Amino acid sequence: MIYTVTFNPAIDYVVRLDTPLEVGEVNRAKGEDCVLGGKGINVSGVLAELGCRNTALGFVAGETGAWLERGLAAQGITTNFIHLEQGMTRINVKIKAGQETELNGAGPDIPESAMEQLEAQLDKLAEGDILILAGSIPSSLPQTTYERLLARLEGHGVHTVVDATRDLLVNVLQYHPFLIKPNHHELGEIVGRTLTTDADITAAARTLQEKGARNVLVSMAGDGALLLDEKGEVHRIGTPKGKVVNSVGAGDSMVAGFVAGYLRSDSYLEALRLGTACGSATAFSLGLAKKEKIDELLNQI
Ligand SMILES: Nc1ncnc2c1ncn2[C@@H]1O[C@H](COP(=O)(O)OP(=O)(O)OP(=O)(O)O)[C@@H](O)[C@H]1O
Numbered sequence: 001m002i003y004t005v006t007f008n009p010a011i012d013y014v015v016r017l018d019t020p021l022e023v024g025e026v027n028r029a030k031g032e033d034c035v036l037g038g039k040g041i042n043v044s045g046v047l048a049e050l051g052c053r054n055t056a057l058g059f060v061a062g063e064t065g066a067w068l069e070r071g072l073a074a075q076g077i078t079t080n081f082i083h084l085e086q087g088m089t090r091i092n093v094k095i096k097a098g099q100e101t102e103l104n105g106a107g108p109d110i111p112e113s114a115m116e117q118l119e120a121q122l123d124k125l126a127e128g129d130i131l132i133l134a135g136s137i138p139s140s141l142p143q144t145t146y147e148r149l150l151a152r153l154e155g156h157g158v159h160t161v162v163d164a165t166r167d168l169l170v171n172v173l174q175y176h177p178f179l180i181k182p183n184h185h186e187l188g189e190i191v192g193r194t195l196t197t198d199a200d201i202t203a204a205a206r207t208l209q210e211k212g213a214r215n216v217l218v219s220m221a222g223d224g225a226l227l228l229d230e231k232g233e234v235h236r237i238g239t240p241k242g243k244v245v246n247s248v249g250a251g252d253s254m255v256a257g258f259v260a261g262y263l264r265s266d267s268y269l270e271a272l273r274l275g276t277a278c279g280s281a282t283a284f285s286l287g288l289a290k291k292e293k294i295d296e297l298l299n300q301i
């Protein structure tokens with residue numbers, strides 16, 4: 001069984017402007033949409049679209065949390081969220097005004113008692129299960145939070161995937177995650193330099209592999225992705241053609257496609273192809289990728 005964990009889910013409020021955003025002025029939107037979000041939840045949505053049964057775990061709070069939960073149920077996504085007594089699930093603002101500007105909320109505090117409830121859920125995972133930890137954590141929690149969960153699962157035979165930034169990601173490498181997926185900016189932040197060439201990116205990915213990651217998938221938005229697999233082989237892929245509508249969630253879709261592709265084929269190349277098709281299908285759609293678009297793009301890769 002596949003489980004995703006989203007510590008900080010969101011309602012993504014996507015606002016479209018047909019003029020550039022003017023900071024400090026009243027800006028009028030051409031239109032807006034609300035999309036259910038949060039990285040792990042997006043991964044769950046695309047996995048479900050690909051026919052992979054999975055359960056979305058994490059924390060929700062308040063009316064926005066209830067909205068999120070209802071919306072996911074209506075889409076047929078299985079969830080088992082922990083309900084926080086204080087605060088509200090955040091609303092993240094995504095402004096499309098030529099350039100994309102994002103304003104992500106802080107999210108509700110997660111008390112120790114709620115963390116323990118999550119640990120009790122994860123204690124039930126068994127050999128061969130897949131656990132995907134994706135996204136930021138509220139500032140009330142330490143950057144060792146993902147590490148704490150992986151330490152607890154060590155030796156249980158659970159395959160882990162981590163999509164997070166900076167220390168949250170670096171701290172889990174010692175637990176040998178099956179897959180990590182930084183984008184090239186996040187990877188650059190970790191190694192402390194700007195990465196411009198494939199050779200730079202490969203070298204940086206190798207440093208994370210040396211620290212323990214099995215497979216390092218580096219996404220580069222419209223420039224495609226580079227995979228350093230656990231055998232040390234480098235695979236480079238571009239993107240199919242299409243019109244970008246909203247790239248929010250493209251990285252999460254890539255993670256979902258990679259995992260589903262690997263489960264289907266046992267091949268890293270196929271995993272990378274499906275990951276790319278899912279990432280680009282989301283970039284070319286308003287919400288998350290739909291199966292029809294994924295299949296269409298897969299034929300082009
Ligand atoms: N502009 C684009 N055109 C085509 N494909 C794209 C575009 N943006 C993203 N993709 C696809 O999605 C994949 C992941 O995108 P990206 O590198 O933006 O992830 P990310 O930074 O983790 O995104 P997010 O945090 O929004 O989920 C890319 O490798 C590519 O396959």
Ligand SMILES: O=P(O)(O)OC[C@@]1(O)O[C@H](CO)[C@@H](O)[C@@H]1O
Pocket residue numbers: 008010012036037038039042092104134135136137248249250251252
């Ligand atoms: O603040 P985080 O957890 O880093 O990212 C949250 C978020 O930007 O990630 C998803 C896209 O990847 C969105 O649905 C959501 O708003």
